[in-house]
Amino acid sequence: MSTRVTRLAAPNAKVRALAAELLSREEKRSLIVAATFDDAVHQLTGTVYRRYLGEGVAGLSNLFLLEKALQRGLVDAYERLLWALAGGLYALVLEMLRRFEVDNLQVILRGLATAVPDEEIRSLLVPLGRYERLPIAALLAAPAIGDAVAALDGLPYAGVLRNALDRYRREGTLFVIEVALDLDYYRRLWSTMGALPGRDRIEAAELLGMRYDVINVEWMLRYKALYHLSPEEIFNYTLPAGYRVRDDTVRRVADAADLREAIAALPEPYRSLLLPLAGEEAPWRLEVALRHWLWGTARRAMGGYPFRVGAILGFLALKEAEVHDIRAILEGKQSGRGPEEIETFLWGEA
Amino acid sequence: MWTPAPMIRGLFAVLDTDVEQATTELGRLGAVQLLPVEDLGAWASSLQWVEAQRLSSLYEGDQRRVERVADALGITLAGAPLAGAPLSPEGVGVTVEERLRIGERAVEDLRQREEALQSDAERLAPIAEQLALLARVDVDLTALRALSYVHYAAALVPSANLERLRGSLQRIPHVLLPLGRRREQTLVLAFTARAHAQVLERALASAYARPASIPEDLTGTAAEALATVRDRQAALAAAEAELARRRAQLAERWQGELEEIQGQLTLNSAALQGWKLFGTTERTRLIVGWLPAQRRRQITERLRRLLGGRVATEFDQPPETPPTALRNPSFIRPFQILIETYGVPNYRELDPTPLAGLLFVLMFGFMFADLGQGAILALSGLWLAWRRQIAGWVLAACGAAAMVFGLLDGSFFLSETVVPALWFRPLENPTYAVSVAIVAGIIIVTAGVLLNVIGAARVRDRRRLALGRFGLAGLWFYWGGIILARAFLGKQPISLPTVAPLVGLPLILMYLGEVLGRSVGPLGFLESGIEVFDAILRYLSNTISFIRLGAFAIAHAGIGAVFLFLAAALSHIPLAPALILVLGNVLVIALEGLVAGIQALRLNYYEFFSKFYEGNGIPFRPFKLP
Numbered sequence A: 001m002s003t004r005v006t007r008l009a010a011p012n013a014k015v016r017a018l019a020a021e022l023l024s025r026e027e028k029r030s031l032i033v034a035a036t037f038d039d040a041v042h043q044l045t046g047t048v049y050r051r052y053l054g055e056g057v058a059g060l061s062n063l064f065l066l067e068k069a070l071q072r073g074l075v076d077a078y079e080r081l082l083w084a085l086a087g088g089l090y091a092l093v094l095e096m097l098r099r100f101e102v103d104n105l106q107v108i109l110r111g112l113a114t115a116v117p118d119e120e121i122r123s124l125l126v127p128l129g130r131y132e133r134l135p136i137a138a139l140l141a142a143p144a145i146g147d148a149v150a151a152l153d154g155l156p157y158a159g160v161l162r163n164a165l166d167r168y169r170r171e172g173t174l175f176v177i178e179v180a181l182d183l184d185y186y187r188r189l190w191s192t193m194g195a196l197p198g199r200d201r202i203e204a205a206e207l208l209g210m211r212y213d214v215i216n217v218e219w220m221l222r223y224k225a226l227y228h229l230s231p232e233e234i235f236n237y238t239l240p241a242g243y244r245v246r247d248d249t250v251r252r253v254a255d256a257a258d259l260r261e262a263i264a265a266l267p268e269p270y271r272s273l274l275l276p277l278a279g280e281e282a283p284w285r286l287e288v289a290l291r292h293w294l295w296g297t298a299r300r301a302m303g304g305y306p307f308r309v310g311a312i313l314g315f316l317a318l319k320e321a322e323v324h325d326i327r328a329i330l331e332g333k334q335s336g337r338g339p340e341e342i343e344t345f346l347w348g349e350a
Numbered sequence B: 001m002w003t004p005a006p007m008i009r010g011l012f013a014v015l016d017t018d019v020e021q022a023t024t025e026l027g028r029l030g031a032v033q034l035l036p037v038e039d040l041g042a043w044a045s046s047l048q049w050v051e052a053q054r055l056s057s058l059y060e061g062d063q064r065r066v067e068r069v070a071d072a073l074g075i076t077l078a079g080a081p082l083a084g085a086p087l088s089p090e091g092v093g094v095t096v097e098e099r100l101r102i103g104e105r106a107v108e109d110l111r112q113r114e115e116a117l118q119s120d121a122e123r124l125a126p127i128a129e130q131l132a133l134l135a136r137v138d139v140d141l142t143a144l145r146a147l148s149y150v151h152y153a154a155a156l157v158p159s160a161n162l163e164r165l166r167g168s169l170q171r172i173p174h175v176l177l178p179l180g181r182r183r184e185q186t187l188v189l190a191f192t193a194r195a196h197a198q199v200l201e202r203a204l205a206s207a208y209a210r211p212a213s214i215p216e217d218l219t220g221t222a223a224e225a226l227a228t229v230r231d232r233q234a235a236l237a238a239a240e241a242e243l244a245r246r247r248a249q250l251a252e253r254w255q256g257e258l259e260e261i262q263g264q265l266t267l268n269s270a271a272l273q274g275w276k277l278f279g280t281t282e283r284t285r286l287i288v289g290w291l292p293a294q295r296r297r298q299i300t301e302r303l304r305r306l307l308g309g310r311v312a313t314e315f316d317q318p319p320e321t322p323p324t325a326l327r328n329p330s331f332i333r334p335f336q337i338l339i340e341t342y343g344v345p346n347y348r349e350l351d352p353t354p355l356a357g358l359l360f361v362l363m364f365g366f367m368f369a370d371l372g373q374g375a376i377l378a379l380s381g382l383w384l385a386w387r388r389q390i391a392g393w394v395l396a397a398c399g400a401a402a403m404v405f406g407l408l409d410g411s412f413f414l415s416e417t418v419v420p421a422l423w424f425r426p427l428e429n430p431t432y433a434v435s436v437a438i439v440a441g442i443i444i445v446t447a448g449v450l451l452n453v454i455g456a457a458r459v460r461d462r463r464r465l466a467l468g469r470f471g472l473a474g475l476w477f478y479w480g481g482i483i484l485a486r487a488f489l490g491k492q493p494i495s496l497p498t499v500a501p502l503v504g505l506p507l508i509l510m511y512l513g514e515v516l517g518r519s520v521g522p523l524g525f526l527e528s529g530i531e532v533f534d535a536i537l538r539y540l541s542n543t544i545s546f547i548r549l550g551a552f553a554i555a556h557a558g559i560g561a562v563f564l565f566l567a568a569a570l571s572h573i574p575l576a577p578a579l580i581l582v583l584g585n586v587l588v589i590a591l592e593g594l595v596a597g598i599q600a601l602r603l604n605y606y607e608f609f610s611k612f613y614e615g616n617g618i619p620f621r622p623f624k625l626p
Helices: A002-019 A025-032 A037-044 A063-083 A087-113 A118-124 A136-141 A145-151 A157-171 A175-194 A198-227 A231-236 A247-255 A259-264 A270-277 A284-302 A309-334 A339-343 B016-029 B042-047 B050-073 B089-137 B141-145 B159-168 B194-206 B222-275 B293-307 B333-342 B353-367 B371-386 B391-409 B430-458 B462-467 B472-489 B496-516 B522-545 B547-569 B576-611
Strands: B007-015 B033-035 B150-158 B174-182 B185-193 B284-292 B311-316
Touching: A002 A063, A002 A309, A025 A037, A025 A309, A025 A339, A037 A063, A037 A309, A063 A087, A063 A309, A087 A118, A087 A136, A087 A145, A087 A175, A087 A198, A087 A309, A118 A136, A136 A145, A145 A157, A157 A175, A175 A198, A198 A231, A198 A247, A198 A259, A198 A270, A198 A284, A198 A309, A231 A247, A231 B159, A231 B194, A259 A270, A270 A284, A284 A309, A309 A339, B007 B016, B007 B293, B016 B222, B016 B284, B016 B293, B050 B089, B050 B222, B089 B150, B089 B174, B089 B185, B089 B222, B150 B159, B150 B194, B159 B174, B159 B185, B159 B194, B185 B194, B284 B293, B293 B311, B333 B353, B333 B391, B333 B576, B353 B391, B353 B430, B353 B547, B353 B576, B371 B391, B371 B576, B430 B462, B430 B472, B430 B522, B430 B547, B430 B576, B462 B472, B462 B496, B472 B496, B472 B522, B496 B522, B522 B547, B522 B576, B547 B576
Parallel strands: none
Antiparallel strands: B007 B284, B007 B311, B033 B284, B150 B185, B174 B185
């Protein structure tokens, strides 16, 4: 117990300091009720995000640049937290940060497949600073996906992409490459978590498992309702780990006749959470409901006994939700939506 | 010898039919640094020889083609130019093109056949691997393909996906046999009822399984098919060996020819480097370049005689700074590397090579005084010189100096008992060694200042000459300081009336010299003061810096004493003393020789050159043909 306190004291102090920078409810509210998009951006410059927006951004109407700035803020939170971590916990949070690297790689491959100009692809990438590993110039210079995969030699993505390349060439869809990257990433993240010592691993497995549950539920419902994949494909394209969603759940959902039956096959609390929305025509509401639930668990993880891994993972989940919500608010403002409508897109509390 | 050769600019106009001969002659003489024709003035810019520039880039392409053919055949080319061949950049280009095309065709044919073999080998390798795994279960491929009610699949599944694949097949009756692992992949044989074939195939595809690549023409058991594949691999290996023999034959046939082509290209390409700078009119070619004034007559007469008088010449002295051609006698020329490493003198500057060479050798000898080791160095230098290494002469001179000082110091292969000391032994009289070094320093610093005074006089820079920090005022201050230091060390009384004229007055003059050389203003006065203060420190530090001469001489003798002591202490072990003495001498020659060389060089560069030498000249690079 005492060694755990010693080990987690500094990370928790760091988490508390970083958590103090999260937007207060009032700040978030003022963004939601801002009269115009420009007003919302102006409000944002009065928050911690000012340092990422830069001088003179207040007058900018470029949502895209703002979103990039927000992503920088999120990556920065990871980096600042990493300074306070060591050992297995450092490896875990670093691997979580690598999610942005996987996203970047998917953006690049998508850009290459659709012949998007290099500069445009670059502008879509999340800057990872000192944690950047992708050979971006070489990837962008690749004439085809196969050459890009060759440029990744030495990185963990090379092997999995080489396997997926064969199918990509046969089927011509990037879906197979993106799924392969996602599955491989989450497998690696789970295995990094598995290397944590005793109690840390149990706590992390719970929080990370819930996150995996949410991802699996989102994916299963999407595969089922949108892509109409077969049960065996659904099974193979979901994560082999989680907290409450197990293999038999995946099988039941995969075999379900329709969306309602699929939701009914989910374990609690996902079933109660989603069943009322089963008839909704907008499937994104299901995702928002799940993410809002995840936000609640993250917030609970931040409370209570301080020297826990949960607080660290909880903070990262809250930060991610916050960045998502600000983007949703700004997008809502730009497309002229009212505060009530914007609130329906938010993962966190309004 | 003490100044660079006076240069003039020459213009030679020759007929277009004579240009090859004129180029060959100029290349042989090696006395003209070619200039672009545009240097004659704006009017000449329209005279550029565009065709020569085109030919030159063509030659570069041909050179690369030769290298590619040589690489493809595994030939190492000698790279020597074709000696004695006549110049003909235009003609050679055509014949080379024809010959190269034949070589390239032969190489391309070879390459295509090799690629086809390699491709077959790459295709067969995984098949053999997979069959080797299948052979473990003694599976009959023909029987598998003939199954009517059962659907089977042989596939390579990423090992990480295997469990998931197994899970995805739970709803259908199936058999999944992992046969073995190869590089993150597991070869599986999967069976299900024909009715569930699609489910099995979808499951395999979504687990990123790749169908095993066993061609339909392989029949029988896996072991039999494997034997067939092994036979094919052996046939491929035999074909590869045959191609290797063919390559060796081609290499033998082309070695000489490619070397000849390369030699022609190298020679003519060098000529084209000159031609690119030539000017052209309809029937003439204009050659412009710097040449030493004293070779003007020789070059003109040689061209006239060669071309039957068909050459027009014109010489002038343009305002541009000419390149620096050093003109030292052959025994001093090797020491030019000391100067070239620092930077060649500018056209109006003194050439310090003779003095710098002499000082370098003397300083090295003083620090590395040993008759025996010096002889080794001298012999090594002569051997290098015989191998046409110009630095060998410098090493030989250093070795000779070390021998002379070795005699003076009585040192022979570290021992101080073999030869008598004609002057003094540094280890016995270290104070004297340091004193000698300081005196040498004073002489060298004074020489540096005097050379600066002479240089200033040559370019009529009166301020630098009289009031410069390293001019007469500086020299006055330096020697005034030396006199005061002697008086101080000799405990003689020093009074203000003595100090004022010896160092006070020259300091004021130096300050005045600095002020006059700068813009007027408070900053100018301040900067002048700083410069004078810097000069005082430099005179002091530069002189003290020469202590290293004495210190290294003492260290050399000291290290020798240590090895001798060690040898004596281990005299009871057979061969040990001899071994220690040999190793000690080798170590001292290698390490101390290097250190003494570096120190002599730095004393030259920093303490001596800094007084008078700029070294910002443009080296004279005459046009030469290989």
